[in-house]
Amino acid sequence: MALPKKPKRSPAEGELPFEYDWEPAEEVLTAYAGIPLFVRAARSLGVPASVKRCLEVKQRERGFDEATCVESFLVLNALGGECLDDFERLREDRGLAEMLGHELPSPGAARNFLYAFHDPERIEQAQRELPAGQVSYIPSEGVRLRALAQVNRDLVQEIGRRCADQKIATVDLDATPIESFKQEAKPTYEGGKGYQPLLALWAETDLALADEFRDGNVPAHVAPLPTTKRAFAALPESVREFYFRGDSGCWDHELVNWLWDEQRPDGPRGPITFGISVRMTPHLKKHILRLADISWKPYREDSEAVSECADLTNYWPEEEDRPEGAGPLRYVAIRVKRRQGELFADGSEFRYFAVAANQWDWSARKLLEWHREKAGSIEALHDVLKNELAAGVMPCGRFGANAAWLRLAVLTHNVLTGLKRIALKPEWLAARPKRLRFHFFFSPGKLIHHARRLLARVGRRALELGEWAEAWRLLPASG
Numbered sequence: 001m002a003l004p005k006k007p008k009r010s011p012a013e014g015e016l017p018f019e020y021d022w023e024p025a026e027e028v029l030t031a032y033a034g035i036p037l038f039v040r041a042a043r044s045l046g047v048p049a050s051v052k053r054c055l056e057v058k059q060r061e062r063g064f065d066e067a068t069c070v071e072s073f074l075v076l077n078a079l080g081g082e083c084l085d086d087f088e089r090l091r092e093d094r095g096l097a098e099m100l101g102h103e104l105p106s107p108g109a110a111r112n113f114l115y116a117f118h119d120p121e122r123i124e125q126a127q128r129e130l131p132a133g134q135v136s137y138i139p140s141e142g143v144r145l146r147a148l149a150q151v152n153r154d155l156v157q158e159i160g161r162r163c164a165d166q167k168i169a170t171v172d173l174d175a176t177p178i179e180s181f182k183q184e185a186k187p188t189y190e191g192g193k194g195y196q197p198l199l200a201l202w203a204e205t206d207l208a209l210a211d212e213f214r215d216g217n218v219p220a221h222v223a224p225l226p227t228t229k230r231a232f233a234a235l236p237e238s239v240r241e242f243y244f245r246g247d248s249g250c251w252d253h254e255l256v257n258w259l260w261d262e263q264r265p266d267g268p269r270g271p272i273t274f275g276i277s278v279r280m281t282p283h284l285k286k287h288i289l290r291l292a293d294i295s296w297k298p299y300r301e302d303s304e305a306v307s308e309c310a311d312l313t314n315y316w317p318e319e320e321d322r323p324e325g326a327g328p329l330r331y332v333a334i335r336v337k338r339r340q341g342e343l344f345a346d347g348s349e350f351r352y353f354a355v356a357a358n359q360w361d362w363s364a365r366k367l368l369e370w371h372r373e374k375a376g377s378i379e380a381l382h383d384v385l386k387n388e389l390a391a392g393v394m395p396c397g398r399f400g401a402n403a404a405w406l407r408l409a410v411l412t413h414n415v416l417t418g419l420k421r422i423a424l425k426p427e428w429l430a431a432r433p434k435r436l437r438f439h440f441f442f443s444p445g446k447l448i449h450h451a452r453r454l455l456a457r458v459g460r461r462a463l464e465l466g467e468w469a470e471a472w473r474l475l476p477a478s479g
Contacts, residue, residue: 027446027447028094028095028098028446028447029094029095029444029445029446029447030093030094030095030096030098030099030444030445030446030447030456031093031442031444032079032090032093032095032096032099032441032442032443032445033095033099033443033444033445033456033458033459034440034441034442034443034458034468035075035078035079035096035099035441036099036100036456037419037423037440037441037468037471037472037475038074038075038078038415038416038419038436038440038441039071039074039075039100040471040472040475040477041415041416041418041419041422041423041475042071042074042415043071043477043478044475044476044477044478045155045158045159045415045418045475045478046154046155046158046478047067047070047071047074047151047154047155047411047415048067048070048071049067049478050150050151050154050155051066051067051070051151052065052066052067054147054148054150054151054154055070055144055147055148055151056144056147057069057113057116057144063109064102064105064109064113068102069105069110069113070148070151070408070411071100071102072087072102072104072105072110073110073408073412074408074411074412074415075090075096075100075104076090076104076390077389077390077408077409077412078412078415078416078433078436078437078441079437079441079442080388080433080434080437081390082390082392082393083390083393083395084107084110084111084114084395085107087104087105087106087107087110088106088107090104091103091104091106094447095445095446095447095456098447098454099445099447099454099456111395111396111401114395114396114398114401114404114405115396115398115401116144117142117144117145117148117400117401117403117404118398118399118400118401119139119142119144119145119400122139122140122141122142122400123139123399125139125140126138126139126140135217136186136215136217136218136219136222137215137218138212138214138218138222138223139399141403142400144400144404145400145403145404145407148404148407148408148411149210149211149230149407151411152208152210152234152407152410152411152414153209153230153233153234155411155414155415155418156202156207156208156209156234156235156236156414157234157235157236158418159205159207159414159417159418159421159422160205160207160235160236160238160239161236161238162418162422163205163421163422164236164238166204166205166238166239167238167239167240167241168204168239168240168241168242168243169202169203169204169235169239169241169242169243170202170203170204170243170244170245170377171200171201171202171203171209171228171231171232171235171242171243171244171245172200172201172203172244172245172246172374172377172378173198173199173200173201173224173227173228173231173244173245173246173250173378174198174199174220174246174247174249174374174378174379174382175196175197175198175199175214175220175249176196176197176199176379176382176385176386177189177190177194177195177196177216178194178195178196178197178216178386178391178392178394179192179193179194179392180193180194180195180216180394181193182394182396182397183397184397184398184399185215185216185394185397186215186216186217186218187216187217188216188217189216189219189220193216194216194394195213195214195215195216195394195402196214196215196216196218196220197211197212197213197214197403197406198211198212198214198220198224198227199211199212199227199378199381199382199385199410200227200228200230200231200378201377201378201381202231202235203245203373203374203377203378205417205421206377206381206417207414207417208381208410208413208414209230209231209232209234209235210227210228210230210231210234211227211406211407211410212226212227213399213402213403213406213407215399219249220247220249221248221249221250221251221252221279223252224246224249224250224252224255225252225254225255225258228244228250228255228258228259229258229266229267232267232268232272233266233267235268239268242268242270242271242272242273243272243273243274244259244272244273244274244275244276245274245275245276245370245371245373245374246274246275246276246277246374247276247277247374248276248277248278248279250276250277251276251277251278251279251356256274256276256329256356259272259274259358260274260358271358273357273358273359274357274358274359275355275356275357275359275367275370275371276355276356276357277353277354277355277356277371278331278353278354278355278356280352280353280354281317283317284315284317284331284354285352287312287315288312288333288335288352288354291310291312291333295310295311296308296309296310296335297309297310297364297365298365299334299364299365299368300369303339304338304339305336305337305338305339306336306337306339307334307335307336307337308334308335308337309332309333309334309335309364309365309368310332310333310335310364311330311331311332311333311364312331312332312333312354315328315331316328329356329357329358330356330357330358330359330360330367331354331355331356332354332355332356332357332364332367332368333352333353333354334352334353334354334355334368335350335351335352336350336351336352336353337349337350355367355368355371357371381413384413384432384433385406385409385410385413388432388433388434389409389412389413389433390405390408390409390412391405391406391409391410413433416433416436419436419471419475420436422474422475423470423471423472423474423475424467424471425467440468443458443459443460444458444459445457445458445459446459
């Protein structure tokens with residue numbers, strides 16, 4: 001009788017087949033041999049030069065200059081750092097500093113740099129100017145925050161110059177809540193406390209055009225026009241066709257009038273095609289309910305609900321101002337019904353929504369599908385900034401410092417976008433930061449000094465390094 005075979009031992013069982021030598025390595029090693037591709041992109045796109053032109057923070061000659069500080073924050077973001085203490089982790093990597101040509105700041109130095117963007121006088125002024133009974137306000141930005149915004153504008157325009165074939169720009173505008181447990185954070189509409197910045201995205205290129213940092217208690221519909229103006233001003237001159245999309249937070253008289261006015265101040269001349277979700281009012285809902293069943297056409301459906309759409313004819317809002325000589329907007333209604341005849345929580349059979357636009361040639365369905373695309377653009381930007389870059393964790397309770405922290409994350413996102421669009425293969429265009437880290441930035445390397453040269457030898461396959469070499473060639477040093 002044959003004896004039963006002894007089960008084969010799995011390599012995943014038992015002790016690992018090595019021992020650590022707990023003495024630090026003497027060679028100059030790095031875990032981030034791919035991050036120079038990102039830094040090369042930032043420098044090639046003129047970020048340090050723009051910082052030198054626009055931003056003045058230092059009061060003394062000692063310490064890091066402004067361009068080095070900004071580059072260090074971009075590196076922290078690109079490598080997945082979430083707090084100022086993570087600078088200490090990066091400073092432990094001797095090879096990283098050698099590849100960059102400079103050390104990274106300590107957490108304390110980085111914190112002091114951010115504090116320079118905080119302007120308490122502007123907050124006090126905004127509080128003094130509050131109308132009676134109002135509790136939320138948006139402080140004006142100080143000169144240093146405006147300078148950082150100009151750096152981002154210069155970056156967007158340089159990427160646009162190198163991608164001059166992109167003649168169309170759709171600006172998507174939306175606010176996003178950022179949870180924070182800082183004592184200074186204000187209550188948000190979702191409950192809890194935090195901040196609610198407003199961001200604008202160039203949808204065709206995935207470039208963040210503008211941002212405005214706000215307390216969590218500032219409603220999303222308050223003053224969207226200034227950020228919209230800055231967004232359109234950031235577009236390169238090569239753009240010839242303009243569009244705008246927003247949710248109900250953008251349903252604002254001043255913004256709608258500005259978009260509609262082809263001679264608009266502080267903006268591009270000519271038409272801007274726009275679609276904006278409309279806040280439901282009793283008057284609007286009453287008009288929608290008058291629509292005959294034959295008016296409703298299929299729009300979209302999923303496993304839970306069926307949606308239909310219909311044009312509203314002869315609808316004129318009761319409280320809407322319009323530019324002189326402008327005609328009525330087009331209003332498209334949406335009604336949503338649950339499958340299997342189930343009712344919504346409030347007992348109603350239908351849910352109703354509406355979108356207003358100045359585009360009359362498209363079908364109602366095409367207009368709504370185009371408007372809905374912003375969910376895959378601006379909302380994806382929010383997700384990346386908060387969950388894959390550092391914008392989801394505010395570093396302190398100082399409003400201006402947090403505003404700078406967000407803007408540095410926006411700059412990081414745009415440099416990554418520039419790297420993908422200009423230097424990497426097309427299949428990387430949709431890659432998010434964590435994928436770029438895994439495939440490029442987190443690569444082991446060894447630094448070798450030879451014949452007065454510093455060489456980085458990277459532990460990747462030759463085929464992959466050939467792609468790196470091509471990216472390096474496509475990102476020539478600026479200046």
